[in-house]
Amino acid sequence: xxxxxxxxxxxxxxxxxxxxxxxxxxxxxxxxxxxxxxxxxxxxxxxxxxxxxxxxxxxxxxxxxxxxxxxxxxxxxxxxxxxxxxxxxxxxxxxxxxxxxxxxxxxxxxxxxxxxxxxxxxxxxxxxxxxxxxxxxxxxxxxxxxxxxxxxxxxxxxxxxxxxxxxxxxxxxxxxxxxxxxxxxxxxxxxxxxxxxxxxxxxxxxxxxxxxxxxxxxxxxxxxxxxxxxxxxxxxxxxxxxxxxxxxxxxxxxxxxxxxxxxxxxxxxxxxxxxxxxxxxxxxxxxxxxxxxxxxxxxxxxxxxxxxxxxxxxxxxxxxxxxxxxxxxxxxxx
Ligand code: PMP
Numbered sequence: 001x002x003x004x005x006x007x008x009x010x011x012x013x014x015x016x017x018x019x020x021x022x023x024x025x026x027x028x029x030x031x032x033x034x035x036x037x038x039x040x041x042x043x044x045x046x047x048x049x050x051x052x053x054x055x056x057x058x059x060x061x062x063x064x065x066x067x068x069x070x071x072x073x074x075x076x077x078x079x080x081x082x083x084x085x086x087x088x089x090x091x092x093x094x095x096x097x098x099x100x101x102x103x104x105x106x107x108x109x110x111x112x113x114x115x116x117x118x119x120x121x122x123x124x125x126x127x128x129x130x131x132x133x134x135x136x137x138x139x140x141x142x143x144x145x146x147x148x149x150x151x152x153x154x155x156x157x158x159x160x161x162x163x164x165x166x167x168x169x170x171x172x173x174x175x176x177x178x179x180x181x182x183x184x185x186x187x188x189x190x191x192x193x194x195x196x197x198x199x200x201x202x203x204x205x206x207x208x209x210x211x212x213x214x215x216x217x218x219x220x221x222x223x224x225x226x227x228x229x230x231x232x233x234x235x236x237x238x239x240x241x242x243x244x245x246x247x248x249x250x251x252x253x254x255x256x257x258x259x260x261x262x263x264x265x266x267x268x269x270x271x272x273x274x275x276x277x278x279x280x281x282x283x284x285x286x287x288x289x290x291x292x293x294x295x296x297x298x299x300x301x302x303x304x305x306x307x308x309x310x311x312x313x314x315x316x317x318x319x320x321x322x323x324x325x326x327x328x329x330x331x332x333x334x
Contacts, residue, residue, distance in 0.1 A: 006087055007041040007083065007087070008041075008051060008083070008084060008087055010040070010041045011040055011041060011042075011047045011048060011051055012040070012047075012048055012161045012162070012165065013165060014035060014036050014037055014039045014040060014165070015035075015036055015039065015169075016033040016034065016035055016036075016166070016169050016170070016295065017033065017034045017036055017264075018031065018032070018033055018034075019032045019033070019034055019262060019274065019277075019278075019296075020261075020262060021261055021262070022254070022257045022258060022261050022262055022274070022278070023278050023281055024278075025281055025282065025285055026285060028285070028290045029281060029284075029285040029290055030175075030176075030281045030284045030285060030289060030290060030291075030292035030293065030294055031292070031293050031294065032277055032278070032281050032294045032296065033169075033170070033293070033294065033295050033296070034264070034274065034295075034296055034297075034298050035162070035165075035166060035295055035296070035297045035298065036264070036298055037297060037298055037299050037300065038265075038266060038267075038298065038299075038300050038301035041083065042076070042079045042080045042083045043076070043079060043300060043301050043303070043304075044076035044079065044080065044299055044300035044301070045076070045162070045186060045297065045299040045300065046075075046076035046077045046079065046080040046299075046300075047079075047080040047083065047084075048080075048157045048158065048161055048162060049077065049080065049148060049151075049153070049154045049157045049158075049185060050077065050080030050081045050083070050084045050146075051080070051084050051157070052153045052154075052156060052157035052160070052161075053081075053146040053148070053151050053153045053154065053157070054069070054081070054084050054085070054088065054090075054146070056153045057144055057146070058088075062144050063090065063144040064142060065089070066089065066090070066091075066142065067090055067091070067142045067143065067144055068090065068091040068092070068093055068140070068142050068143045068144070069081055069085050069090050069091070069092045069093070069143075069144055069145075069146065070092075070093045070094075070095070070134060070137045070138040070140075070143045070144070070145050071092075071094060071095070071134070071145060071146050071147070071148070072094070072095045072096065072130060072131070072134040073094055073095075073096070073148070074094065074096035074097075074100040074104050074105070074108070075104065075224070075225060075304075076225070076299070076300055077146075077148050078092075078094045078108045078113065079107060079108065079111060081094075081113075081146065082094075082108055082111035082112060082113040083111060085112075085113075086111060086112050091114070092108075092111075092112070092113035092114065093113070093114045093115075093116060093137055093143075094108050094113055094114070094115050094116070095115075095116045095118060095130060095133050095134040095137065096115060096116075096117060096118070096130070097117075097118055097119075097120045097130050098117050098118065098119055098120050099120050100117075101307070103304075103307070104304070105117070107304075116133060116137070118130040118133050148183050148185065148234070149183050149232040149233065149234055150232070150233040150234060151234065152234070154183055154185035154189075154234045155184070155185045155186075155188040155189035155192075155234050155236065156189060157185070157189065158185055158186050158188070158189025158190045158193070159189040159190070159192055159193045160189075162186065162189065162190045162193075162297070163189060163190040163191075163192070163193025163194055164193060166190065166194065166295050167193070167194060167197050170293055170295065172197065172198065173293045174194060174201055174293050174294075174295050175200070175201060175202065175289075175291075175292045175293050175294070176201070176202045176203075176204060176277075176280060176284075176292060176293070176294040176295070177190060177191060177194055177201060177202070177203050177204065177294075177295050177296075177297075178204045178205075178206055178244075178273055178276050178277040178280060178294060178295070178296040178297070179204075179205065179206065179273055179296065179297040180205070180206050180207070180225070180226035180227075180269045180270075180272055180273045180297075180299065181205045181206075181207060181211075181213050181226060181227070181228070181235065181240075182225050182226050182227070182228065182269075183232050183234045183235070184213075184232050184234050184235025184236065185234045185235075186297060186299070187203065187205055187235070187236075187239060187240060188234060188235055188236035188239050190203075190297070191203035191236070191239035191240065192236065192239055195239070202241045202242070203239055203240050203241050203242075204240065204241065204242050204243070204244060204276065204280060205240045205242070205243040205244070206226075206243075206244050206246055206272050206273040206275070206276035206277075207226065207227055207243050207244070207245055207246065208221035208223045208226060208227040208245075208246060208247075208248065208251065208272060209221060209245050209246065209247050209248070210227065211226070211227030211228055211229070212227075212228050212229060212230065212231060213227065213228065213235075213240075213243055214243045214244075214245040215245075217229070218230070221248050222248045222252075222268075222308075222318060223248055223251045223252070223268040223269055223271075223272050224267065224268060224269065224305070224308075225267065225268075225269045225299060225300070226269040226272060244276040244279060244280065246272045246275050246276055248318070248320070249320050250272075250275050251268050251269075251271045251272035251275060252268055252271060252309050252315060252320055253271075253320070254271040254272070254274055254275040254278070255267070255268050255270065255271025255272075255302065255305075255309050256271070256309070256310070257271075258270070258271060258274060259302055259310070264298070265301060265302035265303065266298045266300065266301060266302050267299065267300040267301060267302055267304060267305050267309070268305060268308075268309045269299055269300070270298035270299055270300065270302075271309070273296050273297060273298065273299075274296050274298065276296075277294050277296035280294060281294055
C-alpha cells in the first residue's frame with residue numbers, strides 16, 4: 001500500500017515544470033523552469049513556513065500543547081497555519097481587515113480557524129484596529145503569534161527546503177533564481193542557500209511597481225501577496241542582485257496567459273514573477289547566454305482569484321483594457 005500518515009508529509013518537494021510558449025523565445029534560448037508551489041497540500045508556498053515556524057515554537061516552548069495561534073493574515077499563511085494547527089491540536093485565530101473577501105474568510109473557517117474581522121476605517125491606534133486587536137489577542141494566556149514578517153524560521157524554512165530542492169532538481173546547473181517578495185522569506189532563504197552553493201547564481205526579485213523593493217513608497221498596486229510599504233525583518237537586503245519591476249497590467253495579462261496557454265492556473269504574484277523571468281530570458285538570449293537555467297517560483301493557485309484576475313469585469317473596472325478576454329496583446333506588453 002502506498003500512503004502517507006498525514007497531509008503534512010506532502011509539504012515541499014514540488015516539481016519544476018518547463019515553461020514553453022508563453023515565453024515567446026527563439027529556439028536557442030535559456031531554459032526557464034517554474035517551481036510549482038500550488039501543489040503543496042494547502043495550495044501555496046506558505047505551507048513550508050507554517051510547519052517550520054510551528055515546530056520551532058514547540059521546541060522553544062513558546063507554543064504549548066492546546067495553545068492558540070494568533071496571526072494577522074487572511075491568505076496563504078493562514079491556510080498553512082490552520083492546516084498544521086489542526087493536525088497538531090492547536091486553535092487558530094486570524095485577524096483580518098474587513099476589506100478581505102468573504103470567500104477568503106470562509107476558506108480559513110473551513111479549516112476550523114476562528115476569524116476576527118476588524119474595521120478598516122479606523123486609525124491604527126484605535127482599540128478595534130487590526131493591529132491592536134491582534135496584539136491584544138496574542139497577549140492572552142496560551143497564545144502565540146508566529147509573525148511571519150519577523151520570524152527567522154520563515155526564511156530558514158526556504159534555506160532548508162525550497163533552496164536545496166531547486167539545487168538538486170537542477171543538478172546544480174541553476175544560473176538565475178526569480179521570485180516575488182512579500183515578507184522576503186522566499187528570496188532571502190532560497191537566494192542565500194543557492195549563493196552558498198555557487199556564489200555566481202544570480203538572485204532576482206520581481207516587484208510590483210510602487211513597492212519599496214523596487215524603490216517606490218508603497219503606492220497601491222493590485223497584485224496580491226507581494227510588494228510592501230515597509231522593509232520586513234525577514235528580508236535580507238544583501239541577497240538580491242537585481243529587482244525587476246512589473247506593472248499590474250503585465251502581471252495580470254501574463255497570469256491569464258499562463259492559465260490559457262500553459263494550463264497553469266496560478267495567482268497574480270506568479271504571473272508577475274513569471275513575467276520577470278520571461279524578460280530576463282529574453283535579455284540572456286540576446287546576449288547569447290543560451291546555457292542559462294532560470295528557475296522562477298510560482299507561490300499559489302489561481303483558484304483564489306477567480307473573481308479578480310480571472311474576471312473580465314474586475315480587470316476592466318481598473319482599466320486593464322477589456323479584460324484580457326482573449327487577446328493578451330491588448331493588455332500590457334506581453
Ligand atoms: N505570493 C503570494 C500569493 C504570497 O501570499 C506571498 C507571501 N506574502 C508571496 C508571493 C511572497 O512570498 P514571501 O513572503 O516569502 O516574500
